[in-house]
Amino acid sequence: MSVSQSKKGDFAAVRQAIKALLHQPEYDDGSAGPVLVRLAWHSSGTYDINTDTGGSNGAGMRYEYEGGDPANAGLQHARVFLEPVKEAHPWITYSDLWTLAGAVAIEEAGGPSISWQGGRTDFVDDTKILKNKIAGRLPDATQGAGHLRKVFYRMGFNDQEIVALSGAHTLGRCHGDRSGFEGPWVNNPTRFSNQYFKLLSTLEWKPKTLPSGVKQFMYYDEDTETELMMLPTDMALLADPGFEPWVRRYGEDKDLFFRDFAKVFSKLMELGIERDAEGRITNTDNELGGYLS
Ligand code: DDH
Structure with missing residues (x-):
């Protein structure tokens, strides 16, 4: 039996699939939402404006150097929640899926609607993560x-x-x-x-x-x-x-x-991304090119 798949770019279908997994009676306080928001934030919060590196392109947490950063401990739970969505909608990149899931989780928790645009690409290896020393860039909660x-x-x-x-x-x-x-x-x-x-x-x-x-x-x-x-x-x-x-x-x-x-969460999700007037991403961060262009 073939799994029904959405058309490339049908983010509404992905949104529905994310909404459907938020209710998790056995997990934490009954919702996958909070850990999905944290995943979206940690995937974007590596941005460095001075070197224009890091940010929400790439989905670098799939690789050990970034995924194994102690600041990212526990985020494998969020990625596991989202895996069936990726399987049912294989055209979406992880970097889009993770940021979209954060936005949907906030909205479904009764928060404001978050303006979100797709088109991010995923790194195909960990070269950029290693070269740019992406790990260690997230805040340390013991500090001032x-x-x-x-x-x-x-x-x-x-x-x-x-x-x-x-x-x-x-x-x-x-x-x-x-x-x-x-x-x-x-x-x-x-x-x-x-x-x-x-x-x-x-x-x-x-x-x-x-x-x-x-x-x-x-x-x-x-x-x-x-x-x-x-x-x-x-x-x-x-x-x-x-x-x-x-x-x-x-x-x-x-x-x-x-x-x-x-406003600010939307800005966070766009860190490291440049778009043209039509909203297409112009810095795709890998050789695959913008997958929605
Ligand atoms: Fe956070 N955060 N965060 N955080 N965060 C933790 C959990 C959650 C810091 C540290 C921690 C943001 C900013 C900061 C969420 C969203 C956001 C935890 C606990 C620590 C520690 C992790 C665990 O044990 O599971 C620090 C430090 C900062 C800062 O310096 C400002 C921001 C900007 C966001 C955001 O989303 C915009 C969310 C949601 C969680 C709850 C996760 C969960 O599993 O539940």
């Missing part, structure tokens, strides 16, 4: 505001955009066996909202050292009897005079956060 600026300015973002992007931590949780940190940021981690900013700016967060020695911040919520957490980098947003006003504004104004987040 200076590190955040260094990493996100390198991608071409400003202070307001850094704060807006960090609002993605309203989704999902930390896993001891992936990053070493533990727990969700908010009570309802499968629903996209501005709750992360509200909680960050209004609750009293206490430092906590986990049995493993990892240091994070915690708040015990008596209503739900759950422990919520913040990373040192999340707390750094609150302590910094350039970041803090945005934390408060996004906590107070959900619409503003949704508008700004949609």
